[in-house]
Amino acid sequence: MKPSAVRPLAIVSAAVLALIVYFIARAVAGDLVVKTGGSEQTVSPVAVVITVVLVGLLGWGLLALLERLTAKGRTIWTVIAVVFLVLSLLGPLGGTDAGTKVSLALLHLLVGAVIITGFTRPAPRT
DSSP states (O other), X not given: OXXXXXXXXXXXXXXXXXXXXXXXXXXXXOSOEEEETTEEEEOOHHHHHHHHHHHHHHHHHHHHHHHHHOTTHHHHHHHHHHHHHHHHTTGGGGBSSHHHHHHHHHHHHHHHHXXXXXXXXXXXXX
């Protein structure tokens, strides 16, 4: 696999896996409903995919910038990514029930793990 394909593949893999977990979570826990401001909103599969892709692209952009600026770019990015992953776990607290909170936390951890490992592992040599 070409090194240039590893990071986009990580984003696509994270999105596909997130959708699989999302549909399993919906089958087990029902609709994933979160409180946003004064109202409630159901998390949709489209929102899951868009969020994963946007987060992946932003992460990729930051990693590319850091790799250009410093030899320690990948290490710095990994620390930043882990901090953002931990902070993102506050989001699932907005779930209206325990099933939603657990499901969203699992989604966050899964996407974070796939993107962080996919972006930071060395590309296979061909």
